[in-house]
Amino acid sequence: xxxxxxxxxxxxxxxxxxxxxxxxxxxxxxxxxxxxxxxxxxxxxxxxxxxxxxxxxxxxxxxxxxxxxxxx
Amino acid sequence: xxxxxxxxxxxxxxxxxxxxxxxxxxxxxxxxxxxxxxxxxxxxxxxxxxxxxxxxxxxxxxxxxxxxxxxxxxxxxxxxxxxxxxxxxxxxxxxxxxxxxxxxxxxxxxxxxxxxxxxxxxxxxxxxxxxxxxxxxxxxxxxxxxxxxxxxxxxxxxxxxxxxxxxxxxxxxxxxxxxxxxxxxxxxxxxxxxxxxxxxxxxxxxxxxxxxxxxxxxxxxxxxxxxxxxxxxxxxxxxxxxxxxxxxxxxxxxxxxxxxxxxxxxxxxxxxxxxxxxxxxxxxxxxxxxxxxxxxxxxxxxxxxxxxxxxxxxxxxxxxxxxxxxxxxxxxxxxxxxxxxxxxxxxxxxxxxxxxxxxxxxxxxxxxxxxxxxxxxxxxxxxxxxxx
Ligand SMILES: Cc1cc2nc3c(=O)[nH]c(=O)nc-3n(C[C@H](O)[C@H](O)[C@H](O)COP(=O)(O)OP(=O)(O)OC[C@H]3O[C@@H](n4cnc5c(N)ncnc54)[C@H](O)[C@@H]3O)c2cc1C
Ligand code: SF4
Ligand code: SF4
Numbered sequence: 001x002x003x004x005x006x007x008x009x010x011x012x013x014x015x016x017x018x019x020x021x022x023x024x025x026x027x028x029x030x031x032x033x034x035x036x037x038x039x040x041x042x043x044x045x046x047x048x049x050x051x052x053x054x055x056x057x058x059x060x061x062x063x064x065x066x067x068x069x070x071x072x
Numbered sequence: 073x074x075x076x077x078x079x080x081x082x083x084x085x086x087x088x089x090x091x092x093x094x095x096x097x098x099x100x101x102x103x104x105x106x107x108x109x110x111x112x113x114x115x116x117x118x119x120x121x122x123x124x125x126x127x128x129x130x131x132x133x134x135x136x137x138x139x140x141x142x143x144x145x146x147x148x149x150x151x152x153x154x155x156x157x158x159x160x161x162x163x164x165x166x167x168x169x170x171x172x173x174x175x176x177x178x179x180x181x182x183x184x185x186x187x188x189x190x191x192x193x194x195x196x197x198x199x200x201x202x203x204x205x206x207x208x209x210x211x212x213x214x215x216x217x218x219x220x221x222x223x224x225x226x227x228x229x230x231x232x233x234x235x236x237x238x239x240x241x242x243x244x245x246x247x248x249x250x251x252x253x254x255x256x257x258x259x260x261x262x263x264x265x266x267x268x269x270x271x272x273x274x275x276x277x278x279x280x281x282x283x284x285x286x287x288x289x290x291x292x293x294x295x296x297x298x299x300x301x302x303x304x305x306x307x308x309x310x311x312x313x314x315x316x317x318x319x320x321x322x323x324x325x326x327x328x329x330x331x332x333x334x335x336x337x338x339x340x341x342x343x344x345x346x347x348x349x350x351x352x353x354x355x356x357x358x359x360x361x362x363x364x365x366x367x368x369x370x371x372x373x374x375x376x377x378x379x380x381x382x383x384x385x386x387x388x389x390x391x392x393x394x395x396x397x398x399x400x401x402x403x404x405x406x407x408x409x410x411x412x413x414x415x416x417x418x419x420x421x422x423x424x425x426x427x428x429x430x431x432x433x434x435x436x437x438x439x440x441x442x443x444x445x446x447x448x449x450x451x452x453x454x455x456x457x458x459x460x
Contacts, residue, residue, distance in 0.1 A: 022116055024327025026227040028242045028295060036227060037190050037207075038108050057295040059247040059303035059325040 009069035010045040018062040025054035077103045078378045080217040084111045087346025087363035088223030089174040094371025096181040100378045105189040112171030116326035123161040125361025136170040138282040142261045148423035149268030149416035201341030226327045228348040242295030244331035249303040250290025252322040268416045338389045343370045355404035
């Protein structure tokens with residue numbers, strides 16, 4: 001919840017159509033904030049702290065830091 | 073399907089299937105839950121393994137062997153090639169068939185398997201894991217168990233929900249991109265590795281032949297590198313330069329937790345195996361064989377714990393793993409930290425001096441010795457793991 005206190009919005013955007021569902025980002029997320037099914041992925045926005053680690057670890061660049069905030 | 077099992081295994085990769093088999097062989101009831109619709113697919117792997125690593129668990133079978141490996145080719149940034157004969161024989165697997173074969177051995181031992189079952193929570197009773205919640209074809213379900221084995225791969229969320237610290241520092245995650253491409257003319261019995269800034273800083277680039285001029289071509293870079301540049305861009309760069317017209321049959325992403333095993337891989341009612349426990353060899357990034365070894369130890373101990381009705385017995389798993397491989401991985405981790413930060417110049421020099429070693433003495437151990445000649449403390453580590 002402290003994400004909301006800090007920025008008030010989720011700034012991490014997964015380009016779902018381009019995701020390979022590999023789980024790399026899930027393995028590094030310190031907050032367990034990424035839900036990944038067989039072919040479905042989303043961020044649990046109440047847990048995400050916008051730390052950007054998932055952005056850096058995605059091997060195929062499909063997670064973006066979106067300064068404007070993401071609609072969820 | 074029952075509503076209650078002795079043991080539930082989450083994930084039907086190599087580690088999960090072997091854990092299930094070793095548990096089921098002791099006559100306890102075992103259920104494997106796998107989120108994908110197919111065991112073994114999609115394949116996120118270079119598929120290289122030693123023959124010994126396979127045969128500890130399943131007799132070799134041409135059905136899932138794509139290539140037989142006899143040599144390593146290690147390429148430094150200036151293009152110098154160092155060839156090392158493989159002391160043991162090796163394979164490049166066809167993992168979609170291999171993983172399936174492993175799951176069959178678990179099923180034949182008595183384990184039940186349910187695919188398309190996405191585990192999304194644990195049942196906790198009296199501070200102890202007592203089963204799992206899962207989604208099956210869109211419907212929420214629950215099933216109880218005395219022991220849950222998390223074999224859920226790189227994600228490793230099952231362990232987190234049980235209170236184990238499983239997430240990997242992004243520096244220690246090798247972020248990978250790979251294609252399986254055709255019309256690749258490489259020696260069909262050699263594994264190719266490429267080192268240096270251009271290929272994969274802080275990691276390595278590979279090309280593993282898979283028969284009929286196809287190959288798995290890919291790389292892993294630390295999440296630290298990913299901050300600047302993604303694995304995919306390195307891969308695209310390599311393919312454009314060397315194989316611009318190669319037809320691409322598959323392309324995948326993946327993460328390899330390349331570090332030592334988690335501090336704790338068991339707690340009351342829960343055990344972790346394979347990538348979920350971070351049991352990958354941190355030097356090579358290979359995790360098929362070590363995951364199966366972890367799975368076999370956990371499966372055996374879980375089965376014993378049920379038979380003896382001794383819940384605390386699961387806690388002996390940590391030490392059993394550490395003695396068998398965990399300790400060795402700590403040494404590999406030190407060697408890795410010693411070499412993955414080498415400059416291009418250093419890689420070149422190593423290749424040049426290695427090629428001066430008489431042919432019959434060019435072993436992997438000798439190569440690492442050459443690489444680390446100025447770091448005597450690491451040489452002691454190497455002496456411990458390779459017979460030089
Ligand atoms: C690009 C790449 C190249 C590699 N190359 C090699 C190599 O050449 N040689 C080698 O030895 N190793 C290699 N590895 C590592 C190797 O692939 C892994 O170490 C190995 O697959 C680990 O096996 P596992 O059983 O622990 O996990 P996995 O094989 O990942 O299996 C985990 C299973 O759990 C399932 N699962 C996950 N979460 C859930 C859930 N919530 N509910 C239900 N099911 C779930 C997944 O769908 C999956 O089937 C490579 C890895 C990558 C990414
Ligand atoms: S790391 Fe990238 S490709 Fe892999 S699951 Fe996460 S967003 Fe998708
Ligand atoms: S930004 Fe950080 S907390 Fe949010 S999903 Fe990514 S890794 Fe997790």
